[in-house]
Amino acid sequence: MTTASATRPPGHTVRRPLRPTTKVLPGHARQHNRSLVLQGLFHTGPMSRADLARETGLTRVTVSDLVAELLADELVEELGLRPESRVGKPATIVGLRSGAAHIVCLDLSDEACMLGAVLDLSGAVLHRRLAPLNGRTGEAAYDVVVALCRELVSVAGRPVLGVGVGTPGVVDAAGAVLRAPNLGWTALPLAQRLSNDLALPVHVANDANAAALGEHTFGGAAGSGLMVLAVGKGLGAGLLLDGDLHRGHHNAAGEIGHVMVDPRGVACACGRRGCLETILAAPALRARIGGLDRRAANATLASVGRRLGGALALIVGALDLREVVLSGPVDLLGGSLRDAAHSEIRKRSMSIVGDELDLRMTRLGADVVLAGAAVLVLSGQLGVS
Amino acid sequence: MTTASATRPPGHTVRRPLRPTTKVLPGHARQHNRSLVLQGLFHTGPMSRADLARETGLTRVTVSDLVAELLADELVEELGLRPESRVGKPATIVGLRSGAAHIVCLDLSDEACMLGAVLDLSGAVLHRRLAPLNGRTGEAAYDVVVALCRELVSVAGRPVLGVGVGTPGVVDAAGAVLRAPNLGWTALPLAQRLSNDLALPVHVANDANAAALGEHTFGGAAGSGLMVLAVGKGLGAGLLLDGDLHRGHHNAAGEIGHVMVDPRGVACACGRRGCLETILAAPALRARIGGLDRRAANATLASVGRRLGGALALIVGALDLREVVLSGPVDLLGGSLRDAAHSEIRKRSMSIVGDELDLRMTRLGADVVLAGAAVLVLSGQLGVS
DNA sequence: GGCGTTAGTTAAGCGTCCTTACATATCAGC
């Protein structure tokens, strides 16, 4: 392969590519373009076929064809002629039927109680249900999930597009829960089993990852480079880079709760000391400010914020993030903790990166994970996100 | 859009998607599949059309067609019948003609001297040229680049597939150098100008990013999740996540040299104190171990390694990386610094992540950036990486 | 030599998108 005179760097071996790129057929292109049309309607709202053609770059002919297909699937509907009067033939507006189908969403991040909801295609929450765990784990916890799903499916008035689940633990790309200590799940093929049991498409992701998706699609995240820090009993993060969820080599990306930041810190449940979780998780924070007056509590929260900022500066700097979003108890995170973390990050990073960085609470409140679960389904079933 | 009874999370707004996905035509699919064939030959080596069909998932008919196209382009060649004897008609082996075209590669990371080389398609270095800068910056430095390229193009014995450049500074996806203080470049559309001046395809990336690509494709990087830490006069990093270069919101991903890790540290050229670069850059390291005996020097390097490990643990943990590769002076980085950093990362991260993490020197030595520049061209022109 | 197996090609068909042409419906100006 190499000419004799060539010098070759030492150890110069060629390995297989990582992204196992697969073949693309004309039919896949069709699917992609169909999603493109839906995406346009989803994000920009109702418009004419000609508008869609301009937006997607496809011809009017092709767009008409795709729209006809979507009309047949009852995913979009004609909304009559465009009200404003212009030169030329009046345009027929087509819009996404946000009630065309419903999405069943689960948020399993609460230890005590599973949270379920029915959402429409626009992300609006239509119904809610709670399912207390009462300490059940493993197979029993799975049974709770199935029962909750069945209940929600029966409550949904429309055909169900799919089921989305945000769960704590490590989840692989196929929707199998590799490890979720709190729920007692190990290598549970959750998406596959649920899909079998419910006869519906099921998409599963880590809760913090789902939160990142939700914040991006429904929380109006500004652009590429988003990290959601989910603070609850533990601490997790979800990373959305270049519009894609980053999963990591062991599907453990964002699992920063047990990264040690202070070798002389407090003992952690994981057996080491000074994990980020010993500083930032909700119980730890409540314990530290319990009994303090307002001012002292704020000072304490600010000092935690500064330490968080010190840790985040490295991640923000390495990834050149645009936004860091906090999800969790607003009373703990939303005030001086956030402010201190923000200014600490700015102090520690290069100005271009730091100056434009947003550090804020989630705009979706406690529904981030539900919204993210919906995005999993929208993205998986319709190619919309 | 929302039914009246629906409850909607506060601030629930729908924004436009970030990945501005564009239309896909059948012709694009063809291009993709053509790359798939090349990719197979590049990574797995010569094989028969039938083998390629099995590997790509395409039919033998389609593969034959694609191979015919590649034969006409003289990118691949028939290597005769397969030597081993099996049942059935003997297979005709086709292989990539690594000498079919040459690639002109530039490494601008050295302050004093630009480094250029001609590589073949297998990444072997065929010719080298140096171009001393003698303090030239701005337009004069650009002239050196052009002259170096012209020289290398004239030296290359084959048609030149393209020009790849790894340069310090912030580079956008179009190959424009937004800021490169050392070279005195600001908003220089390097790829575009070079492409005009040379009448060749030109691909430009940050040097550390190029190094990451080079290490991945030619250094046998293990899989998804690679960070290359380029230690020289300054400090930069390149991140390869899920097979894609991560550029960041300001194209500044990996610019961690000026992230502050120690507010009470040494003053940095950037005006702040305790930047990572004040600890890890080559001049700083040399200054610290200068005059020390072997043991003391190793202890010093180990302490730097521990601090590096503390910083890296967060990044490795957040991204769930598989490999961190050091590029730079082996005498400084390759010994106790590396060992200390490695063990510190393991100590600080969750075992699943830390246990499988590799932290090693680059396998390509000083040629990483050149190799990466070649990958830019291979990937951009042939879809191979 | 017959049979099964594998490699590669040829022919026909289907799907996808494009270009071109046309029908439809409005506005602006006379």
Place this chain on the structure above:
DNA sequence: GCTGATATGTAAGGACGCTTAACTAACGCC
């Protein structure tokens, strides 16, 4: 009200890409 310009949407025909089915070529095995 009529005409010309402009814009939307559809119809027909063609180019391209992949597939299936059928065929030829060449080998090992019995």
